[in-house]
Amino acid sequence: xxxxxxxxxxxxxxxxxxxxxxxVTLEKNPTNQDLLxxxxxxxxxxxxxxxxxxxxxxxxxxxxGENLLSCLRDGQLQLNAEIxxxxxxxxxxxxxxCAQIEAIGQEGDVDYSGLIQTLNQLQSRDTGDEGGFCTxxxxxxxxxxxxxxxxxxxxxxxxxxxxxxxxxxxxxNTVQSIRVDINLLDKLMNLVGELVLVRNQIQQFxxxxxxxxxxxxxxxxNRLTTELQEGVMKTRMQPISTIxxxxxxxxxxxxxxxxxxxxxxxxxxxxxxxxTIIEAIKDPLTHLxxxxxxxxxxxxxxxxxxxxxxxxRLRLQAFHESGYVTIEISDDGAGIxxxxxxxxxxxxxxxxxxxxxxxxxxxxxxxxxxPGFSTANCVxxxxxxxxxxxxxxxxxxxxxxxxxxxxxxxxxTTFKLKIPLTLAIIPALIVTSGGDCYTIPQTNxxxxxxxxxxxxxxxxxxxxxxPVYRLRGKLLPLVYLNRELELVEWEPKxxxxxxxxxxxxxxxxxxxxxFGLVVDAINDTQEIVVKPLGKLLKETPCxxxxxILGDGKVALILDVFSLxxxxxxxxxxxxxxxxxxxxxxxxxxETVQILLLFEALDNSRMAxxxxxxxxxxxxxxxxxxxxxxxxxxxxxDQILYLVNFANVSFVSSQRFSAANPKTAVLDxxxxxxxxxxxxxxxxIGLVVQRMVDIVMEDLCITGEATRPGVQAIAVIQGxxxxxxxIEAI
Amino acid sequence: MAQFHQFCTFFLxxxxxxxxxxxxxxVIRYQSITCxxxxxxxxxxLINLRSQIVPAVDLRQFLELDQNVTKIPVETQLDxxxxxxxxxxVVRTADxxxxxxxxxxxxxxxxxxxxxxxxxxxxxxNARQLIRGAxxxxxxxxxxxxxxxxxxxxxxxxxxxx
Numbered sequence: 001x002x003x004x005x006x007x008x009x010x011x012x013x014x015x016x017x018x019x020x021x022x023x024v025t026l027e028k029n030p031t032n033q034d035l036l037x038x039x040x041x042x043x044x045x046x047x048x049x050x051x052x053x054x055x056x057x058x059x060x061x062x063x064x065g066e067n068l069l070s071c072l073r074d075g076q077l078q079l080n081a082e083i084x085x086x087x088x089x090x091x092x093x094x095x096x097x098c099a100q101i102e103a104i105g106q107e108g109d110v111d112y113s114g115l116i117q118t119l120n121q122l123q124s125r126d127t128g129d130e131g132g133f134c135t136x137x138x139x140x141x142x143x144x145x146x147x148x149x150x151x152x153x154x155x156x157x158x159x160x161x162x163x164x165x166x167x168x169x170x171x172x173n174t175v176q177s178i179r180v181d182i183n184l185l186d187k188l189m190n191l192v193g194e195l196v197l198v199r200n201q202i203q204q205f206x207x208x209x210x211x212x213x214x215x216x217x218x219x220x221x222n223r224l225t226t227e228l229q230e231g232v233m234k235t236r237m238q239p240i241s242t243i244x245x246x247x248x249x250x251x252x253x254x255x256x257x258x259x260x261x262x263x264x265x266x267x268x269x270x271x272x273x274x275x276t277i278i279e280a281i282k283d284p285l286t287h288l289x290x291x292x293x294x295x296x297x298x299x300x301x302x303x304x305x306x307x308x309x310x311x312x313r314l315r316l317q318a319f320h321e322s323g324y325v326t327i328e329i330s331d332d333g334a335g336i337x338x339x340x341x342x343x344x345x346x347x348x349x350x351x352x353x354x355x356x357x358x359x360x361x362x363x364x365x366x367x368x369x370x371p372g373f374s375t376a377n378c379v380x381x382x383x384x385x386x387x388x389x390x391x392x393x394x395x396x397x398x399x400x401x402x403x404x405x406x407x408x409x410x411x412x413t414t415f416k417l418k419i420p421l422t423l424a425i426i427p428a429l430i431v432t433s434g435g436d437c438y439t440i441p442q443t444n445x446x447x448x449x450x451x452x453x454x455x456x457x458x459x460x461x462x463x464x465x466x467p468v469y470r471l472r473g474k475l476l477p478l479v480y481l482n483r484e485l486e487l488v489e490w491e492p493k494x495x496x497x498x499x500x501x502x503x504x505x506x507x508x509x510x511x512x513x514x515f516g517l518v519v520d521a522i523n524d525t526q527e528i529v530v531k532p533l534g535k536l537l538k539e540t541p542c543x544x545x546x547x548i549l550g551d552g553k554v555a556l557i558l559d560v561f562s563l564x565x566x567x568x569x570x571x572x573x574x575x576x577x578x579x580x581x582x583x584x585x586x587x588x589x590e591t592v593q594i595l596l597l598f599e600a601l602d603n604s605r606m607a608x609x610x611x612x613x614x615x616x617x618x619x620x621x622x623x624x625x626x627x628x629x630x631x632x633x634x635x636x637d638q639i640l641y642l643v644n645f646a647n648v649s650f651v652s653s654q655r656f657s658a659a660n661p662k663t664a665v666l667d668x669x670x671x672x673x674x675x676x677x678x679x680x681x682x683x684i685g686l687v688v689q690r691m692v693d694i695v696m697e698d699l700c701i702t703g704e705a706t707r708p709g710v711q712a713i714a715v716i717q718g719x720x721x722x723x724x725x726i727e728a729i
Numbered sequence: 730m731a732q733f734h735q736f737c738t739f740f741l742x743x744x745x746x747x748x749x750x751x752x753x754x755x756v757i758r759y760q761s762i763t764c765x766x767x768x769x770x771x772x773x774x775l776i777n778l779r780s781q782i783v784p785a786v787d788l789r790q791f792l793e794l795d796q797n798v799t800k801i802p803v804e805t806q807l808d809x810x811x812x813x814x815x816x817x818x819v820v821r822t823a824d825x826x827x828x829x830x831x832x833x834x835x836x837x838x839x840x841x842x843x844x845x846x847x848x849x850x851x852x853x854x855n856a857r858q859l860i861r862g863a864x865x866x867x868x869x870x871x872x873x874x875x876x877x878x879x880x881x882x883x884x885x886x887x888x889x890x891x
Contacts, residue, residue: 194780436764485766534825536784536880540768546775546782554763554775554782 012098015042024248030079040069057107058097064119065090086122192232193529199225200550240318241269243282254293261300261311268318280399284392288329288415296333296413330414336407338364365405369393428528431519434487437555444560449505478516479567510564597692605721614677618670640685731843738835742794747871752820756834759814769883785828792856820876840864
C-alpha cells in the first residue's frame with residue numbers, strides 16, 4: 001500500500017478514537033468548549049486529509065459531521081443523546097470506510113447518504129425546535145460575521161486554518177516520540193531474549209573460571225543485559241488507557257440498550273502492560289463491563305426502590321501489585337446470588353444435586369465460569385448466551401492471569417483480574433524428570449517439599465489409587481511427572497541405599513486447586529525466555545513452550561494447567577472430594593494459624609503468620625549496603641530494608657570481610673532473610689539466624705509482649721515463642 | 730523447452746532424496762536433541778539452532794523405513810564428531826523452520842525437468858503424499874520430497890501415534 005495512505009489511515013484511526021473518547025466525555029459535560037473544539041479540530045483534520053487523498057465519500061461524511069459540530073460549537077445546538085448517537089454512528093461509518101481502504105485501497109461502494117441525511121436533519125431539526133429556522137439562520141450569519149478577519153471575505157475558514165497551523169507548529173516541540181514499527185520491536189525483543197540466554201550461558205561458564213577479568217566482564221555483561229532487557233521491555237509497554245479509552249462508549253451503548261443509567265469511573269489508566277497482553281485482555285475486559293451493566297446494575301426504578309441512586313456506578317481500577325497488574329471491575333448493582341447460581345447450574349445439568357449441596361460460597365460463584373452457564377432469563381443481543389465468562393477466564397488464563405469474583409447480594413460484584421506484566425521473559429523453576437530438564441513458571445509455584453529416606457517411603461499414602469501427601473495436615477494429591485509424560489522410569493545408575501532415596505515435591509497451584517508434582521530433582525531457578533513450540537507440536541499436551549537453558553540445551557516449559565487437567569487434578573471426582581474436604585476443614589478451623597517459626601540472631605524463637613511471608617531468601621553478606629543508619633539490600637529491582645530484632649550486628653562480618661576479601665569467601669555464611677509483605681504494600685526483610693519450621697497452631701496467647709515489635713507471646717511446639725507485630729516493625 | 734531446477738540431495742536408508750534448494754536453509758551436523766514427551770512419534774525432539782528452537786523430524790519414522798538401523802544415538806553415547814550421527818537438513822516450510830534428520834548429504838544437483846516423473850500409483854502410505862515424484866538420473870532415482878506435507882501430515886494424522 002502507498003505510504004501516504006498508510007500514514008493517513010494511522011492518523012485517521014487515532015483521530016477517530018480520540019473523537020470517540022471526547023464525545024462521550026462531552027455528553028456528560030456538554031458545555032465544555034475545549035472538548036468541542038478538540039473534536040471539531042480532529043474531524044476537520046480527517047476531512048482535510050480526505051480531500052487531499054481523494055476519498056470523496058469519507059469527505060462528504062466528515063463534512064456533514066463538521067457542519068453539525070460547528071452548530072454545536074457556535075451554541076446554536078445543545079448536545080443531546082440523539083446528536084451524540086448520530087455522531088457516534090458517523091464515527092463507526094468512518095471506521096468502516098478506513099477499514100475498507102486498508103483492505104482494498106479504495107473506499108468501497110457502501111451508501112452512506114442515509115447517515116448524511118440524518119446528520120443534516122439533526123442539524124436542522126434542533127434549530128427548528130429552538131424556535132424557527134429563519135431566525136436561526138440570521139443568528140447564524142450574525143454570529144459568523146464578526147468572526148472572520150476583515151480582510152478575508154471567505155469567513156470561518158481562516159480561524160480553523162490558523163488553529164491547524166498553530167497545532168502544526170507546536171506539536172514537534174511537545175511530542176518527544178517517534179513511531180516504531182511493531183515488528184521491529186518484536187525483533188528487538190527476540191534479540192534481547194537471545195542475549196539473555198547467552199548471558200545465562202556465560203554466567204554458568206564464569207563460575208568455572210578463576211580469571212578475575214573475565215568474571216568482572218561477565219558481571220558487567222549481566223548488568224547491561226538486565227538493563228537492556230528492561231529497556232526493551234519498556235518500549236513494548238503500553239498504558240492500559242489504549243483499551244480503556246473505548247470503554248465509556250461501550251458502557252454507554254449497553255446502558256442505553258438496556259435502559260439503565262450507568263456512570264463509569266476509570267482509575268489507573270496509566271498502568272502499563274506488555275502490548276501482547278494488552279491485546280489479549282481487551283475482549284475479556286469489554287465482556288466483563290458489558291456483563292456488569294447488563295446483569296449487575298439494576299434498572300433505575302429498581303435501584304430507587306432499594307434506596308440506591310438511580311445511576312449505577314461502575315469502576316475500573318488498574319494498579320500494580322507484587323509483580324502483577326491487578327484490574328478490578330466493580331459495580332454497585334444487585335450482586336450474584338450463589339443460591340440462584342446453584343439452582344441454575346442444577347437445571348442446566350452442569351452439577352449434580354450432591355455437588356450442589358457441598359459447594360462452598362466461593363465455588364458456587366465460580367460456577368459462572370463454567371462453559372454454557374448463563375443466569376440471564378432470556379437471551380439478549382448483549383449477553384445471556386452462556387458463552388462469555390468461560391471465555392473471559394480462558395482468555396485471561398492464556399496470558400498467565402487469574403480471575404476472581406467477589407460479590408455481596410444487593411451491594412455489588414467485583415471481578416479481580418491478576419495479569420502478569422509480560423510474557424516474553426519469566427522466572428521459572430528448573431526440574432529434572434526422566435533425565436531431561438523441564439521448567440515450571442514460578443507463577444504457579446507455591447512451595448517445594450523434599451522427603452528423604454524413610455519419609456519418602458512412608459509419608460506417601462494412598463486414597464484408593466491416588467497417591468497423596470499430608471502437607472501440614474491437608475491431603476495433597478500427587479502427580480508423578482514421569483508417569484504423566486509417559487517417560488521411561490529413570491533408573492539412577494547406582495542403586496541408592498534406602499536412606500538416600502529422595503522425593504521432591506513441587507507444590508503447584510492452578511485455579512483453586514493445589515497439587516504436588518513429583519520430580520526427580522529440583523535444579524535451579526532462572527529467568528527463561530519463552531519460545532513458542534510451533535505448529536508441529538501445537539497439539540502436544542502439557543507444554544506451554546520451550547526455552548534454552550544456560551548450557552545451551554533446549555528445555556520444555558510445562559503448562560501446569562494442561563498437566564493438571566491431564567492428570568485429572570481438576571476434574572477427578574475423588575480428588576475433588578478431597579479438595580472439598582480440605583475446604584471444609586479449612587472453614588472449621590479458622591482460629592488455627594499457619595506460622596513460620598524462626599530463630600532470630602540472638603537465638604530467640606519467633607513466629608510470623610505464613611500468609612505474610614513473600615519468600616525466604618539467602619543473600620551473601622557482601623550484598624548488604626548501608627543507607628544512613630539502615631541496612632538495605634537490592635532485591636528484585638527494589639530496595640529491601642533489613643530489620644534485625646536482636647541487636648546483634650550482622651554487618652560486622654561484612655566490614656571484616658571487606659578488609660580481608662580472602663576470608664570473606666570462606667566466612668560468607670549467607671544471610672537468611674524472610675521477605676515479609678507489609679499492609680502498605682511494601683516489603684521488608686527480617687534477618688534471622690535460621691528457619692525452624694512451618695506449623696499450624698491453635699494460637700493461645702500466653703503472655704503480653706515484652707519488647708516493641710512483638711505482638712504477644714505464645715507457646716508453640718512446647719516452647720515459648722514471640723509473635724511479631726509486622727506493622728509495628 | 731525444458732527447465733532446470735537445483736536440488737539439495739541427501740541419503741536415507743538406501744534411498745537418494747532431493748529437496749528444492751530454495752527451501753533448504755542450511756545443513757548442520759548432529760545437534761543434541763531434547764525429547765518432547767507425548768509428541769507425535771515422527772518428531773524426535775527439539776534442537777537449539779543458534780538460539781532458535783527447531784523441531785527435528787525423523788524422516789525414517791515418517792517414511793516407514795527400517796527403524797532398526799536408526800543412527801540416532803542415546804544421549805550418553807554422544808560423540809559429536811562421529812560419522813555415524815544423523816545430519817540436520819534445516820528447511821523452511823510454509824509455516825516454520827524444521828530440521829529433517831538424514832543419514833548423509835550429497836551434492837547440489839541441477840537437473841532438467843524433462844527427466845521428472847510422478848510417483849507410481851503403487852506407492853502408498855505417508856510416502857505417497859510426501860514424495861512428489863522422481864527424477865530419473867543415470868544411475869539411480871532422485872526422490873523429491875514435499876516438505877510442507879511433513880508438517881501437515883504430522884499434525885493431521887493422529888493415527889501416527891501408535
